[in-house]
Amino acid sequence: xxxNSTRNLILTLAAIGIISALLLTFVYEWxxxxxxxxxxxxxxxxxxxxxxxxxxxxxxxxxxxxxxxGYDNNGNRIGVAFKNSGGGYNGMIEVMIGVDxxxxxxxxxxxxxxxxxxxxxxxxxxxxxxxxxxxxxxxxYTVVKKPPTEDTQVEAIAGATISSESITKVxxxxxxxxxxxxGGGN
Amino acid sequence: xxxxxxxxxxxxxxxxxAENPIIxxxxxxxxxxxxxxxxxxxxxxxxxxxxxxxSSEIVIxxxxxxxxxxxxxxxxxxxxxxxxxxxDYFLKAFFPGIAASLSIFIPLIxxxxxxxxxxxxxxxxxxxxRAIADGIGMGLGFTWVLVxxxxxxxxxxxxxxxxxxxxxxWYRPMVIMVLPAGAFITLGILVGIMxxxxxxxx
Numbered sequence: 001x002x003x004n005s006t007r008n009l010i011l012t013l014a015a016i017g018i019i020s021a022l023l024l025t026f027v028y029e030w031x032x033x034x035x036x037x038x039x040x041x042x043x044x045x046x047x048x049x050x051x052x053x054x055x056x057x058x059x060x061x062x063x064x065x066x067x068x069x070g071y072d073n074n075g076n077r078i079g080v081a082f083k084n085s086g087g088g089y090n091g092m093i094e095v096m097i098g099v100d101x102x103x104x105x106x107x108x109x110x111x112x113x114x115x116x117x118x119x120x121x122x123x124x125x126x127x128x129x130x131x132x133x134x135x136x137x138x139x140x141y142t143v144v145k146k147p148p149t150e151d152t153q154v155e156a157i158a159g160a161t162i163s164s165e166s167i168t169k170v171x172x173x174x175x176x177x178x179x180x181x182x183g184g185g186n
Numbered sequence: 187x188x189x190x191x192x193x194x195x196x197x198x199x200x201x202x203x204a205e206n207p208i209i210x211x212x213x214x215x216x217x218x219x220x221x222x223x224x225x226x227x228x229x230x231x232x233x234x235x236x237x238x239x240x241s242s243e244i245v246i247x248x249x250x251x252x253x254x255x256x257x258x259x260x261x262x263x264x265x266x267x268x269x270x271x272x273x274d275y276f277l278k279a280f281f282p283g284i285a286a287s288l289s290i291f292i293p294l295i296x297x298x299x300x301x302x303x304x305x306x307x308x309x310x311x312x313x314x315x316r317a318i319a320d321g322i323g324m325g326l327g328f329t330w331v332l333v334x335x336x337x338x339x340x341x342x343x344x345x346x347x348x349x350x351x352x353x354x355x356w357y358r359p360m361v362i363m364v365l366p367a368g369a370f371i372t373l374g375i376l377v378g379i380m381x382x383x384x385x386x387x388x
Contacts, residue, residue, distance in 0.1 A: 009257045016261055020268040027272050034279035042282070091289075115289055118223045119344050119364035159361055 043096070046110040047081045050098025054078060062181035070098075079107055080182065084174030088166040091115030093124070095167060097174045101182055104138045109171060121163030129157055129164070138175050141168050194319045197312075201323030207300045208331040208373075209380045214300035218332060219369040221291050225348045228336025229329065230284045234277070234292060236325025238269045239301050240318060243309040247317035250310045262305045263296065270295045300328060331376070338372050339363045 002008070047057055047068050054070035061067075068081040080101060085094040094113040099106050111125045123129055132154045139152045143165045148155050156164035207213050217235065222228045242265050246253075253261045274292045277285040285292065295301065304324055309317040337347050343363030345353035362368050 004254045004256045008254050012252070012254055013257055013260060013264070016264045020264055024268060024271055027275050031275040031279035035275070035282075038279070038282045113286065117365065118227075118287070119359065120361060 042112060043083070046083075046096035046112055047098070049110045050081050050096050050108040051079050052098075052107055057081075063177070065177055065181065067178070067181060077101075080178060082174050082178050083112065084170050084177065085113075086166065086170035086173060088114055089116050089121050089160070089162045093163075093167050093170055095170050095174065097171055097178070099138075099175070099178055101178075106133050106136045106138075106171075106175075109133045111167070114167075116160070116163045120157065121160040123157045123160065124163055124167050129155075133171060138179065141172055143168055194315055197316050197319040198323040201320065201325070201327035202330075203327070203384075205324075206327040206331065206380075207324055208328060209377050211300075211303075212377070213303055214298045214328060216294060217291055217298060218335065218373065219366060221288055222332055222335040222339055222369060222372075223343065223364045224287075224340045225333060225336040226284070227287055228332035228334075230277075230281075230288060231291065232325070232329025232332040234273050234288075235295055235298060235301070235328055236322070237273060238266060238295055239304060239325045239328075240321035241269045242266045242301060243304060243317040243321035244314060246305050246309040247312060247314040253310075258310065259302075259306075262302055262310075266301055266305070267296045300324065335369070335372055335376065338376075339368050343368060 044057075047070065048054060051057075051068075051070035053072055055073045056071045058069045058071070059066055060069055065082070068083075070078050070081060072078050079099055081096055081098045083094065083096050085092050087093070092113065092115070093111065096110045096112055097106060098108050098110075109130055111130075114122065114124065116122045116124060132148070137151055141152050141154050143156045143161065144153045145156050145158075145161070154164065154168050201207065203210075205211055208215075208218055214235070217231050221231045242262070245265050246262060270293060273295070274285075277288070277292060304320060308320045312320070341347055341352065342360045344359050345351055345357045360368075363372070
């Protein structure tokens with residue numbers, strides 16, 4: 001039989017495709033639990049980071065969004081964590097925002113995922129930048145290029161204004177969703 | 187099929203210098219330029235590419251007689267893509283940090299012309315032992331240049347190597363080095379130096 005006959009070509013590619021798919025099925029089954037565990041761990045760490053002294057976390061769905069309500073060891077709700085994402089300079093930025101609903105301020109933020117430029121935009125994950133948002137009251141923020149003088153100002157990372165503005169927008173937008181879901185109070 | 191040890195050693199050495207994929211053949215430029223902003227990224231990309239290269243050279247040199255010439259390219263790509271997907275899952279499961287920093291460039295190993303090029307130029311024409319030697323040689327040749335590029339760019343761009351700060355507070359990082367332009371500049375200078383060295387060696 002002719003080696004380059006159409007039938008042979010189809011059979012060869014089909015055989016390689018089937019064997020590949022079979023092998024990858026095993027690899028997928030083997031690695032998926034680890035991948036999910038990694039993601040769950042990263043998320044849990046982020047919640048613990050943005051809500052101070054949290055003992056228990058409860059998942060609540062409101063308006064189609066999932067909020068993580070944090071309780072201390074006396075069962076009092078200390079705040080809510082919310083995962084929001086939006087476009088950055090290179091790709092999506094995913095941020096966990098922890099807020100104190102009673103005082104309408106941010107506890108802390110944590111960056112879960114981003115694709116910003118290493119050494120520039122990627123510095124949104126550093127404490128220097130994240131401290132911009134510690135104990136910040138809710139509001140409309142403006143990104144400034146010099147040390148902030150007002151509560152609503154956020155100091156941009158030098159050379160990464162777009163990344164700084166993007167993450168600020170993601171946070172503002174997240175705060176809106178939280179206020180909407182919780183009506184601005186406990 | 188005779189096993190000629192000398193031949194195998196020379197196949198292995200070929201990729202390290204004489205036909206080094208980056209500085210001699212100048213192939214596989216996409217990951218070379220894109221992910222060498224830190225030493226760690228360069229190393230991880232080099233090793234991931236080497237694994238895919240060696241594995242697919244083994245498989246293709248074994249089944250080269252079964253593949254009809256008319257569909258050899260799609261067949262190679264399917265085999266390469268299988269190994270790349272394996273690497274992608276593996277890194278996400280066990281090295282989530284590296285997977286996050288290389289992100290899209292792991293799936294893109296599929297279209298790295300270094301890998302397809304070696305299948306077409308070498309694995310499809312030679313015995314399996316020689317293909318393994320070629321794969322390892324080319325893989326290491328690719329890796330050492332990526333690590334060197336990453337180290338230079340990280341040192342000048344962030345003042346550190348492998349994340350360890352080497353240059354203190356006094357050093358003002360050259361931001362351009364971690365941006366794409368820095369990759370072109372560093373690679374150009376590096377290729378120039380390598381050319382000079384091999385010219386003098388003659």
